[in-house]
Amino acid sequence: MVDKKEPLLEVKRITKKFGGLTAVDNMDMQIFPGEVVGLLGDNGAGKSTLIKVISGVYHADAGEIFFKGKPVRIGNPMEALKIGIETIYQDLALAENLNVYSNIFLGREMLKKFLGLIKVLDHEYMLNESKKVLDQLEIEVPSLRNKIRTLSGGQRQAVAISRSIYWDAKFLIMDEPTAALGVVEQKKVLDLVRKLSSQGVPIIIISHQLHDVFSVADRLVIMRRGKKIAERITAKTTPDEVVGLIVGTLPGDYDNINNN
Ligand SMILES: Nc1ncnc2c1ncn2[C@@H]1O[C@H](COP(=O)(O)OP(=O)(O)O)[C@@H](O)[C@H]1O
Ligand SMILES: [Mg+2]
Structure with missing residues (x-):
């Protein structure tokens, strides 16, 4: 972990409602450079909704987002990408029928002039650039x-991560990255998460697999019914405590405090 003082990303008092349901309720969260934060909570706790607000898929009903200390308006997913916030969803958004390098350049393809006139796809360039990023991340x-x-599932996940890194992710969000993977592949994806954070890219990781989160996250943020109910340094808690906080058999940190 690098500079602990200034968060790279901060969300303040974010609220998102769907009709009468408050999916995210007055949520505060900070992410510091190079940090891996595990975002935890039972199904329906509001994790995906919160990250969709950060990545511009949903508009918050209230609250603010700060990037490098400055307020930002993230009106749509393209605006999130422009800031450098890359989000990898469970479906990965890869094109099954295209090859690896075309997926890394998907929607941002590189053209070159052919016979000085017609623009054609520069396959050579895209192939070489893709090779570089996969090598940098030691992806095979x-x-x-x-x-x-x-x-395989793990290789696809690796391609999706490479794409984010190639396009200069300053901040990576992963929603259930290991859910559909075998044990060996889970380990590889987690190694990749560690490698990225060691290169200074902070990561929010959502996962139901507690041992995964414990093995990569520096800090844990736990949500229940849309609210942040606790925060823990990973090294100073246990899976038992975290499960208790998630399901509500242990009280949250803010349960008996008014207006926290
Ligand atoms: N697009 C939507 N429309 C209506 N309700 C939604 C929508 N997305 C999520 N919700 C509801 O918001 C709550 C939080 O959902 P979600 O953020 O997906 O939780 P999690 O990712 O923690 O499982 C749930 O009650 C869910 O049913
Ligand atoms: Mg979810």
């Missing part, structure tokens, strides 16, 4: 010319 895939659908 059989061939960058292989279609995504021929890859």
Whole structure:
């Protein structure tokens, strides 16, 4: 962990309602450079809704977001990407029928002039650039010319992460990155998370697999019914305590405090 003083990202008093239901309720959270934060809570606690507010998918009904100390308006997903907030959802948003390097450049393809006139896709360039980013992250895939659908779940996850890193992610959010993976692949994705944070990219990771979160996260933020109910330094808590906080058999930190 680097500079602990100034958060890279801060959300203050974020509230998001769907009709009469308050999915995220007055939520505060800070993420510091190079930090991995585990965002935990039972199904329906509001985790995905909160990260969708941060990544511009939903508009908050109230509250503010600060990036590097400055208030930012994230009106849509493109605005989040421009700031450098990359989000990897469970479905990964990869094109099954395109190869690895085309997926890394998906929607941002590189063109070159052909015979000085017509613009064509610069496959050579995209292939070489993709190779560089995969090497940097020590990711192995059989061939960058292989279609995504021929890859394993872990390799796909790695391609999605590479894409975010190539496009200069300043901040990565991963919603259930290991849910659909085998044990060996889970370990590889977690190694990748550690590597990214060691390169200074802070990460919010949502996962139901507590041992995964305990193995990568520096800090844990626990939500219940839309609210942040506790925060823990990973090294100073236990899975038992965290489960108690998630399900509500242990009281949250703010339960008996008014207006916290
Ligand atoms: N698009 C939506 N429309 C209506 N209700 C929603 C929508 N998305 C989520 N919710 C509700 O908001 C609450 C929080 O959901 P969600 O953020 O997906 O929780 P989590 O990711 O922690 O499982 C749930 O009660 C869920 O049913
Ligand atoms: Mg969710």
